[in-house]
Every structure is written in structure tokens, then in C-alpha cells.
Amino acid sequence: MSKLPKAKLTEQEIRPRELMARQRIMALTDLGRLLSRCEEFVLAPCPACGSEESAPKFEKNGIRYVECGACRTFYVNPRPTPGVLEWFYRGSPNYAYWNNVIFPASETARREKIFVPRVNQLLELCSKYSVATGSLLEVGAGFGTFCMEAKERRVFERVVAVEPTPDLAETCRKRGLEVLESPIEKIRLDAASLFDVVASFEVIEHLFAPADFVRHAAELLKAGGLLVLTCPNGQGFDIEVLGVASNTVDHEHLNYFNPGSLATLLVKCGLKVLESFTPGRLDAELVRQKILAGEFDAAKDPFLKRVLVDDWERMGQPFQEFLVQQGLSSNMWVVAQKHAV
Numbered sequence: 001m002s003k004l005p006k007a008k009l010t011e012q013e014i015r016p017r018e019l020m021a022r023q024r025i026m027a028l029t030d031l032g033r034l035l036s037r038c039e040e041f042v043l044a045p046c047p048a049c050g051s052e053e054s055a056p057k058f059e060k061n062g063i064r065y066v067e068c069g070a071c072r073t074f075y076v077n078p079r080p081t082p083g084v085l086e087w088f089y090r091g092s093p094n095y096a097y098w099n100n101v102i103f104p105a106s107e108t109a110r111r112e113k114i115f116v117p118r119v120n121q122l123l124e125l126c127s128k129y130s131v132a133t134g135s136l137l138e139v140g141a142g143f144g145t146f147c148m149e150a151k152e153r154r155v156f157e158r159v160v161a162v163e164p165t166p167d168l169a170e171t172c173r174k175r176g177l178e179v180l181e182s183p184i185e186k187i188r189l190d191a192a193s194l195f196d197v198v199a200s201f202e203v204i205e206h207l208f209a210p211a212d213f214v215r216h217a218a219e220l221l222k223a224g225g226l227l228v229l230t231c232p233n234g235q236g237f238d239i240e241v242l243g244v245a246s247n248t249v250d251h252e253h254l255n256y257f258n259p260g261s262l263a264t265l266l267v268k269c270g271l272k273v274l275e276s277f278t279p280g281r282l283d284a285e286l287v288r289q290k291i292l293a294g295e296f297d298a299a300k301d302p303f304l305k306r307v308l309v310d311d312w313e314r315m316g317q318p319f320q321e322f323l324v325q326q327g328l329s330s331n332m333w334v335v336a337q338k339h340a341v
């Protein structure tokens with residue numbers, strides 16, 4: 001797999017420190033809201049392979065995580081029901097803050113450092129697998145930056161955003177995007193309107209039932225079309241090393257798949273898995289920042305301290321590249337194809 005361009009990415013650019021202090025308050029408010037309905041949480045089998053066999057992994061902020069004995073996906077269990085999640089996201093002050101403050105303030109950097117490479121990667125996959133570029137659907141378009149970037153390339157004839165949250169859907173429309181303001185499970189298309197490519201970035205980790213989501217996404221694809229998903233890799237470096245201290249482990253993320261388990265899920269949903277890769281660029285920096293902030297004690301791990309602190313200037317970048325090459329970064333992509341009829 002070719003690699004994304006090496007534009008340097010720092011956390012400060014995409015999560016400006018001065019704005020993140022207030023965001024933390026919003027996130028804590030959200031956590032309180034979610035926990036206020038914890039008595040409605042329900043037990044669920046593994047979201048990837050369906051196994052009921054799991055062992056406790058850790059607890060964070062009153063939320064319990066278990067690990068599947070069969071596929072090593074770890075997940076929130078018991079977990080908020082779809083109804084609780086809908087209520088949670090609709091009234092989330094954290095989401096409102098991201099959309100009204102952080103995304104607008106960091107959009108130029110996000111576009112250049114995240115969305116341009118993301119569109120490049122997607123186009124490269126279409127070319128590699130000889131998939132037509134007639135139409136592209138993004139599920140969970142949010143602020144609309146990916147769709148805007150994809151549209152401006154003029155490669156796809158049609159770019160459509162699925163965004164069920166009214167405020168975000170309105171933002172997308174104002175930016176001139178074609179929007180389906182609906183949850184994916186309520187979208188029905190006739191054969192002539194199916195898409196060549198369906199993409200969804202950082203969505204499935206939030207869902208109660210990811211398998212349902214994948215099945216619905218596959219229904220919107222033409223035969224031979226591509227489904228491209230990204231999400232955290234639960235076996236990636238920053239999550240494995242930091243565990244409960246990883247910022248990725250939070251109350252919004254219910255599912256921590258790994259490349260193997262996500263492939264299992266896609267196959268179970270009738271898709272053919274073409275490849276997975278982990279192009280994350282921040283693992284080493286995230287763990288380094290935790291060590292420097294005293295939030296993660298590297299004293300017991302002199303190797304990590306050497307690579308991430310003492311010899312950071314020399315080893316940091318090559319180490320991150322090693323993680324990417326070996327499928328060990330905490331951000332993963334999985335590419336699947338709908339079988340030809």
C-alpha cells in the first residue's frame with residue numbers, strides 16, 4: 001500500500017490547546033449525561049465476531065470495557081442502547097462545541113493535514129481496484145470537509161453526504177453539498193441510484209450495533225463497489241501502551257476493533273475484504289506527550305523512554321513509520337468490496 005504524504009502533523013494543529021481546555025469541560029458534562037442513564041445500559045455480544053465470551057479489560061470513568069476472547073476486540077459492556085445514544089448525541093454540548101468552535105478554528109490545518117491525504121488515499125484505492133468514480137457517499141459527514149474536498153477534485157460525478165444530525169446537515173447544505181439528512185438505516189435507494197463508493201470515517205466505533213451499520217452501508221453500494229471504513233485500531237501502539245490512559249479510550253467509543261476483527265465483521269456482512277492498513281501519524285507523539293505530562297509512567301519501560309523522549313529527535317519519526325508499516329498504528333483503514341452479482 002502506498003503511504004500517505006508525509007506532511008508533518010502535530011496535535012496542536014488539529015486540537016488547539018487553548019480550545020481543548022474548554023472542550024474537556026464539555027466532554028465531562030457529556031460523560032455525566034451518559035452516566036445519568038447507565039441503568040439503561042444493556043449487555044451485548046462482541047460487536048465484531050458475535051462471541052459472548054469476554055473478560056473484563058478495565059474500567060474508565062464509570063464505564064466498563066471487556067475484551068472478546070475470540071477476536072480480541074474490546075468494547076464497552078454493558079453499553080448505552082441506540083435510544084440513549086441518539087439522545088446523547090443530539091443534546092451533546094461537546095459536539096456543539098466541536099462544530100461551532102474547534103472545527104471552524106482548525107479547519108485549514110485539518111483540511112491540509114487530514115482531509116487532502118484522506119481523499120488522495122480514497123482515489124488511490126479506486127484506481128488500484130479499478131472501481132468507477134461515478135458516485136461517492138460519505139456516511140457521517142459531520143462538518144462536510146471531506147465531501148467538499150472530494151467534490152472539488154471533480155473526480156466523482158456525484159458526492160453525497162449522509163448526516164442525520166440537523167445542525168451538521170444544515171452546515172453541509174450551506175456549503176453546497178447534497179445531503180441525505182437521515183440515519184443510514186432509513187435510506188432506501190433504487191438500483192439506479194446506488195453508489196460506486198461508500199466511505200465512513202471514525203463512525204463505527206461509536207455505534208451500538210456496527211454490523212447493522214455495515215449491512216446498511218453495503219445495501220447502498222453497487223455490485224463491485226467499495227466500502228471504506230476507518231476507526232481506531234484497538235491493538236495499535238498508543239491504545240495498547242497507554243490502555244486506560246489513552247485519550248482514544250473514552251465514553252463515545254464503544255468498539256475497539258483490530259484489523260483482523262473488523263475484517264471478520266465485514267465478511268460476516270457479506271463483503272469481500274481487500275486490505276487493511278494503519279496510516280496513523282500520531283501514536284508516538286501521543287504516548288510521548290503522556291510521558292512528558294507525567295500522565296504515563298515510563299520509568300518501568302526504559303526502552304519507550306529512550307525512543308520517545310531521550311532520542312526523540314532521531315528516533316521518533318522512524319519509529320512512527322515502523323508502526324505504520326507493520327500495521328501497528330492506532331488509526332486503521334479497512335477496504336472491502338461488494339461481491340459482483
Ligand SMILES: [Zn+2]
Pocket residue numbers: 046047048049050051068069070071072073261
Ligand atoms: Zn470477537
